[in-house]
Amino acid sequence: xxxxxxxxxxxxxxxxxxxxxxxxxxxxxxxxxxxxxxxxxxxxxxxxxxxxxxxxxxxxxxxxxxxxxxxxxxxxxxxxxxxxxxxxxxxxxxxxxxxxxxxxxxxxxxxxxxxxxxxxxxxxxxxxxxxxxxxxxxxxxxxxxxxxxxxxxxxxxxxxxxxxxxxxxxxxxxxxxxxxxxxxxxxxxxxxxxxxxxxxxxxxxxxxxxxxxxxxxxxxxxxxxxxxxxxxxxxxxxxxxxxxxxxxxxxxxxxxxxxxxxxxxxxxxxxxxxxxxxxxxxxxxxxxxxxxxxxxxxxxxxxxxxxxxxxxxxxxxxxxxxxxxxxxxxxxxxxxxxxxxxxxxxxxxxxxxxx
Numbered sequence: 001x002x003x004x005x006x007x008x009x010x011x012x013x014x015x016x017x018x019x020x021x022x023x024x025x026x027x028x029x030x031x032x033x034x035x036x037x038x039x040x041x042x043x044x045x046x047x048x049x050x051x052x053x054x055x056x057x058x059x060x061x062x063x064x065x066x067x068x069x070x071x072x073x074x075x076x077x078x079x080x081x082x083x084x085x086x087x088x089x090x091x092x093x094x095x096x097x098x099x100x101x102x103x104x105x106x107x108x109x110x111x112x113x114x115x116x117x118x119x120x121x122x123x124x125x126x127x128x129x130x131x132x133x134x135x136x137x138x139x140x141x142x143x144x145x146x147x148x149x150x151x152x153x154x155x156x157x158x159x160x161x162x163x164x165x166x167x168x169x170x171x172x173x174x175x176x177x178x179x180x181x182x183x184x185x186x187x188x189x190x191x192x193x194x195x196x197x198x199x200x201x202x203x204x205x206x207x208x209x210x211x212x213x214x215x216x217x218x219x220x221x222x223x224x225x226x227x228x229x230x231x232x233x234x235x236x237x238x239x240x241x242x243x244x245x246x247x248x249x250x251x252x253x254x255x256x257x258x259x260x261x262x263x264x265x266x267x268x269x270x271x272x273x274x275x276x277x278x279x280x281x282x283x284x285x286x287x288x289x290x291x292x293x294x295x296x297x298x299x300x301x302x303x304x305x306x307x308x309x310x311x312x313x314x315x316x317x318x319x320x321x322x323x324x325x326x327x328x329x330x331x332x333x334x335x336x337x338x339x340x341x342x343x344x345x346x347x348x349x350x351x352x353x354x355x
Contacts, residue, residue, distance in 0.1 A: 001349055001350065001351055002351070004265075004349060004350050004351040005233055005234040005236060005264065005265025005266065006231065006232070006233045006234070006265060006266050006270055006321075006347055006349075006350040006351070007231070007232050007233075007318075007350055007351040007352070007353060008043075008229060008230070008231050008346055008347065008350045008351070008352050008353070009229070009230040009231075009232075009352075009353045009354075009355060010043050010044070010047055010048075010228060010229060010352065010353070010354045010355070011226075011227070011228050011229075011230070011355055012047065012051040012354055012355065013355075014214065014226040014227060014228045015043075015048065015051050015052065015055075015212060015213065015214075015228045016051055016052070016054065016055035017226050018211060018212050018213075018214065018225050018226055018228065019032065019034065019052055019055040019056065019057060019208075019212055020055055020056065021224070021225070021226075022192075022195060022206070022208050022211060022212070023056060025195050025196070025202075026190075026195060026199075026202040026206050027202070029204075030202045030203065030204060030205065030206060031058065031059060031204065031205045031206075032056075032057065032205075032206050032208065033057070033058075033059035033060065033061055033080075033188070033205050033206065033207050033208075034048075034049075034052045034057040034059070034060050034061070034208070034212060035060075035061045035062075035191075035207055035208065035209035035212070036048055036049055036052070036060050036061065036062060036067075036071060037061065037062045037063040037064075037067055037082070037209070038063065038067075038344045039067075039344075040213075041209065041210060041212075041213045041340075041343050041344050042213075042271075042343050042344040042345060042346040043213060043228070043229065043343075043346070044352060044354075045067075045070055045071055045074060046074065047352075047354045049071055049074040049075055050074060050075075051354075052212070053074075053075055053077065057077070058077050058078075059077060059078050059079075059080070059205065060075065060077060060078070060079045060080070061079075061080050061081075061082055061207055061209075062079060062080070062081055062082070063081070063082050063083050064081065064083050065081055065083070065086070065089065065092065065093070065098065067081075068081050068096070068098045069096060069098075072096055072097070072098070076097075078097070078099055078116075079097075079098055079099065080098075080099040080100070080101055080118055081093075081098055081099070081100055081101060082101050082120075082128070083101070083128075084100060084101060084102065084103045084104065084107050084128070085100035085102060085107045085110065085111055085117070087106070087110060090110065090111065090112050090115055093115055094112070094114070094115050099116050099117060099118060099147070100115070100117050100118070101117070101118045101119075101120050101150070102117050102118065102119050102120065102130075102146070103120050103122075103128040103129050103130065104130070105130070105134065105138060108130075108138050108141075108142065111143070112143070113143040113144040114144075116146075116147045117146050117147065118146055118147060118148040118149070118150055118188075119135075119138075119146040119148075119149050119150070120150050120151065120152070121135055121149065121150070121151045121171060121174055122151070123151045123166075123167040123168075123170040123171050123174075124154050124163060124166065124167045124170070125152055125154050127152075129151070129152070132170055132171075132173070132174040135174055135178065136174075136177055136178055139178045139179055139182050140179065145181055145182065145185060146185060147185070147186070148185065148186050148187070148188055148204070148205065149175060149182070149185050149186070149187050149188070150187065150188040150189065150207075151167060151171045151189055152191065153167060153189070153190070153191055153193070153194050154167065156190070156191060156193035156194040156197055157193040157217065157218075157219055159197075159218070159219075159220045164194065164197060164198075164201075165198075167189075168189060168198075168201055171187075171189065175187070186203070186204030186205060187203040187204055187205075188203060188204060188205040188206065188207055189201050189202075189203055189206075190202055190203075190206040190207065190208075191206075191207055191208065191209060192208040192209055192210050192211035192212075192215075192217040193211075193217040193218065194206070195208060195211075195217070196217055196218050196224075210339060210340055210343070211225050212225075212228075213228050213229065213328075213343055214226060214227040214228035214229060214327075214328060215328050215329055215339035215340070215343065216327075216329045216339070219329070223327065223329065227322075227323075227324075227327060227328075229322050229328065229343065229346070230320075230322055230323045231320075231321040231322040231323070231346065231350070232318035232319065232320055232321060232323070233264040233265055233266040233282070233300075233318060233319055233321055234264060234265055234316060234317070234318050235262045235263070235264055235313055235314070235315050235316060235317050235318070235319065236263050236264060236265050236299070236315065237262070237263045237315060238260065238261070238262050238263075238304070238313070238314065238315055239260075239261055239263075240258060240259070240260055240261070241255055241258070241259050241261050242255065242258050243255055243256060243257045243258055243259075246293070247261065247292040247293035247301050248277075248292065248293025248294040248296065248301055249293070249294040249296060250294060252277065252278060252293050252294055253278055253292045253293035253294075259292075259303055259305045260303075260304050260305040260312075261292060261301050261302070261303060261304065261305075262289070262301070262302050262304045262313060262319070263299055263300070263301050264282065264299070264300050264301075264302065264319055265298065265299065266298075266299070266300050266321065266347075267295055267296050267297045267298040267299050267300060268295055268296070268297055269297045269298055269347075269349075270298075270346075270347035270349065270350065271342070271345030271346050271347050272295060272300065272321070272335075273295070273335045273336075273337060273341075273342075273345070274294065274295045275295075275335050275336045275337065276291055276295050276334060276335045277291060277293065277294045277295045278290075278291060278292065278293060278294075279291065279334055280295075280331065280334040280335055281302075281326070281334065282300070282302050282319040282320060282321055282326075283319060283320040283323070283325040283326055284304065284307060284310065284313050284317075284319050284320070285307070285310035285311070286324075286325045287307050287308070287310065288325075289302040289303055289304050289307075289319060290302060290303045302319065328342050328343050
């Protein structure tokens with residue numbers, strides 16, 4: 001948006017590089033689908049989908065039908081809706097060539113034989129999907145075969161957890177107990193982190209999401225992905241506050257000495273969570289500038305008093321929110337959350353540039 005104090009720069013080459021890297025991890029016999037729900041994890045499907053398709057993506061996942069309609073305007077590739085098949089929606093799915101992921105008995109019953117669909121088997125999330133105990137019943141009553149059988153990991157990001165392996169065992173046992181035609185249906189198990197855990201889990205299709213956008217799918221190691229997002233926010237005002245004065249709402253921060261403060265045009269309405277109050281940082285020439293006091297809706301105050309060996313920032317300069325000195329994972333840690341929440345909450349009122 002013109003004259004916005006915050007700008008988000010999306011590196012489409014890095015996004016494409018991440019897709020190609022994940023594709024190289026799974027080999028030629030496995031399709032790498034791209035999860036672009038939540039408006040391309042906050043980056044914008046209008047930028048993300050064409051870039052990923054150019055990189056080779058031929059299958060996309062979203063959460064809701066409305067998201068699928070938006071993505072359909074950008075690609076002719078298959079689009080699957082993870083949130084199921086609402087009652088009475090089958091014709092809309094068929095007319096727009098949208099693939100429902102079927103999670104319940106009702107959805108399987110109401111899915112026409114001529115509507116391609118995916119079956120989701122719940123192996124431990126207890127969120128969406130058919131229980132492993134009921135799949136065989138529905139398989140014997142199915143009007144047609146699904147195009148894919150899938151499940152979803154609960155904790156593949158945790159290298160110490162054995163739960164992913166247990167889920168794969170349940171999934172394998174469930175499929176093995178089905179009629180022969182179901183045993184031959186392509187399978188999809190891996191999310192971003194799962195791709196890195198066991199090559200035997202890659203199957204016919206993987207479904208990376210957050211790793212595409214630069215977040216670390218293997219938190220125990222250095223991030224193998226390239227950063228995709230840079231975010232900067234402009235300094236609106238600089239002032240010297242005196243020792244003993246307070247900063248921001250509710251006087252939560254009292255200055256111990258005279259301090260040079262910068263107020264920037266960023267707040268929780270832009271996705272910078274209030275939990276970052278007095279703990280998160282912005283960066284100037286690679287040096288951290290601590291947030292002082294409460295994060296408010298549109299403004300944050302940071303300490304620029306102790307910067308060394310660099311120019312003093314001035315009104316109109318931009319401080320780094322995400323970039324070379326602060327990854328989305330590091331900011332998420334300081335905000336007390338996960339990278340998913342940070343990246344999907346990126347400001348919709350910021351100026352956005354794709355490069």
